[in-house]
Amino acid sequence: MKFPTDSTFPISSDTDSESSSDNDTLNYFVSVYNELDAESSRPKKKMVDRDRIRANEVLMNDYFVENPLYNAETFRDRFRLPKELFLKIVGDIEASEEWFQERYDARGKPSFTPIQKCTSAIRQLATGNPPDQYDEYLAMSERTSRECLQFFCNAVIKLYANEFLRKPTSHDISRIYAAHEARWHFPGMLGSIDCTHIEWKNCPRELRGAYVRGDIKRPTIILEAVTSNDLWIWHSYSVFQAFKKLQESARKDVERAFGVLKGRWGILHRPVRSMTKKSIHSIVYACIILHNMLIKHDGRAISPDWVPDPPTQVQVPQDIHLQLRNEETHFRLRFDLIELVGSLGLEFPDSDEEFRIRRFTTEDEIDKVVELTVNQVEKSKEMSPLYEMLRKSSISKIYYGLNTSSIRVYRRDAGLY
Numbered sequence: 001m002k003f004p005t006d007s008t009f010p011i012s013s014d015t016d017s018e019s020s021s022d023n024d025t026l027n028y029f030v031s032v033y034n035e036l037d038a039e040s041s042r043p044k045k046k047m048v049d050r051d052r053i054r055a056n057e058v059l060m061n062d063y064f065v066e067n068p069l070y071n072a073e074t075f076r077d078r079f080r081l082p083k084e085l086f087l088k089i090v091g092d093i094e095a096s097e098e099w100f101q102e103r104y105d106a107r108g109k110p111s112f113t114p115i116q117k118c119t120s121a122i123r124q125l126a127t128g129n130p131p132d133q134y135d136e137y138l139a140m141s142e143r144t145s146r147e148c149l150q151f152f153c154n155a156v157i158k159l160y161a162n163e164f165l166r167k168p169t170s171h172d173i174s175r176i177y178a179a180h181e182a183r184w185h186f187p188g189m190l191g192s193i194d195c196t197h198i199e200w201k202n203c204p205r206e207l208r209g210a211y212v213r214g215d216i217k218r219p220t221i222i223l224e225a226v227t228s229n230d231l232w233i234w235h236s237y238s239v240f241q242a243f244k245k246l247q248e249s250a251r252k253d254v255e256r257a258f259g260v261l262k263g264r265w266g267i268l269h270r271p272v273r274s275m276t277k278k279s280i281h282s283i284v285y286a287c288i289i290l291h292n293m294l295i296k297h298d299g300r301a302i303s304p305d306w307v308p309d310p311p312t313q314v315q316v317p318q319d320i321h322l323q324l325r326n327e328e329t330h331f332r333l334r335f336d337l338i339e340l341v342g343s344l345g346l347e348f349p350d351s352d353e354e355f356r357i358r359r360f361t362t363e364d365e366i367d368k369v370v371e372l373t374v375n376q377v378e379k380s381k382e383m384s385p386l387y388e389m390l391r392k393s394s395i396s397k398i399y400y401g402l403n404t405s406s407i408r409v410y411r412r413d414a415g416l417y
Contacts, residue, residue: 048141055139056113064115079119080126080264081290085297090118093155100151112140120145121152125287128270150279153286163306164292165285168234171307176228179302183229191226191234192254196262198223198284201271221272221280225288227257230302232295233288261291 062069063083075083094100094114103111120138124131124145131145140148157165168176168190180189203211203219211219226235231253262269265287274280296304323329 050135050139050141052112052116052139053110055137056116059116059119059138078126079122081122081294082297085293086118086122089156089293090114092159093118093152096159097151097155100155112138112144116140117148118152120148124149125153125265125267125283125290128266128268130273150282153279153282156286156289157282160289160293161285164289164296165233165236166306168303169307169309171305171309172234172303175303179229191228192252193224193226193235194254194258195222195224196258197221198268198280199271200280201273202275204275218271221277221284223258223284225254225257227254228302229253230295230300231257231260232292232301232303233257233261236285236288261287264291264294 063075064087068075070078072083075086079086081089100114100117102113105111116138120131120134120140123129123134127133130142131149132142134140134145135142138145173190176190177188180191181187197216197220200206200211200219200221205211206219211221213220223236225233227233267283268287272280272283274283292301295301317323
């Protein structure tokens with residue numbers, strides 16, 4: 001910036017000596033500033049006059065007019081959401097968040113429309129591309145795109161977390177129990193729990209070894225989740241062989257949920273660029289909420305209706321943590337489940353691809369394993385129902401039981417480990 005001199009900015013020419021001295025002093029400082037400013041090598045930021053109005057017209061013609069250029073299938077592929085669901089989210093956010101409402105700047109120029117701002121945020125979530133990726137298409141600067149993403153995630157959490165990131169109510173639990181028992185034959189099964197890693201690209205403490213594990217050399221945020229068979233994520237938390245066949249099959253629910261979540265929202269599949277944990281949490285929770293909203297919209301949710309429980313006073317036993325961590329209770333419950341599943345007489349295809357279990361090719365191999373296992377049981381001091389199961393079961397049921405963790409569970413209880 002260059003200050004005007006007395007030739008461009010007239011200064012009083014009074015004959016008074018005091019006024020003349022003031023003018024000389026002002027001219028001196030102006031000249032010094034202009035010399036220093038001219039010698040400075042600091043690059044100046046160029047003002048880019050983006051045509052946001054034209055960009056909005058292109059966006060509307062591509063997706064949102066009566067006869068758009070791209071059809072509904074292309075819209076869902078690029079926005080990861082059906083058009084009607086996306087427009088509902090835009091309307092809810094516009095009605096509740098002032099930042100997304102269209103306004104005018106000091107020049108009388110209209111701001112970005114709510115659809116433009118939400119489009120920028122959704123495309124960043126869907127692809128994981130940097131904020132300036134869509135500058136040419138949306139005529140939006142990097143800073144504005146970054147703000148769109150952050151404000152959009154915060155708005156989604158604020159508006160929809162109570163329903164789509166809720167704890168299971170009694171109504172939800174009864175439906176989940178019934179669906180999982182019919183699908184996996186496990187009574188009282190709420191869901192599958194597992195963890196996944198989300199890489200943190202710009203971790204400020206990476207050089208100190210923070211958020212880095214031995215087997216993963218890069219900083220990551222761990223996402224823990226519980227999912228039901230419909231891939232609805234009921235719980236998420238960021239923290240810095242019949243029985244085996246069914247258990248592994250049920251565990252595929254949470255693995256499939258992680259795969260769908262990261263596949264749909266590419267920002268979770270690629271290294272996250274945010275600088276703070278708070279912004280990463282907002283992005284992750286917003287993606288989970290949108291994931292659950294899509295499941296409900298497609299009619300695949302086990303419990304699509306939110307029926308809140310009446311307020312009650314929860315009495316938590318003081319020794320609840322000891323009960324949850326009791327090893328003996330854990331193994332007895334697990335053994336009861338094994339017996340229950342064994343009594344159902346379920347038949348499973350002999351497929352490594354489907355169940356990922358060891359395959360016995362001949363009955364002679366099965367007999368050898370059965371004899372070895374029965375001998376180990378007989379050597380223990382106490383008998384087990386497992387012994388009777390091994391003696392009385394048919395070959396198919398023995399094959400069913402030997403490829404599970406039932407043998408290992410009993411041996412641990414009997415002190416054979």
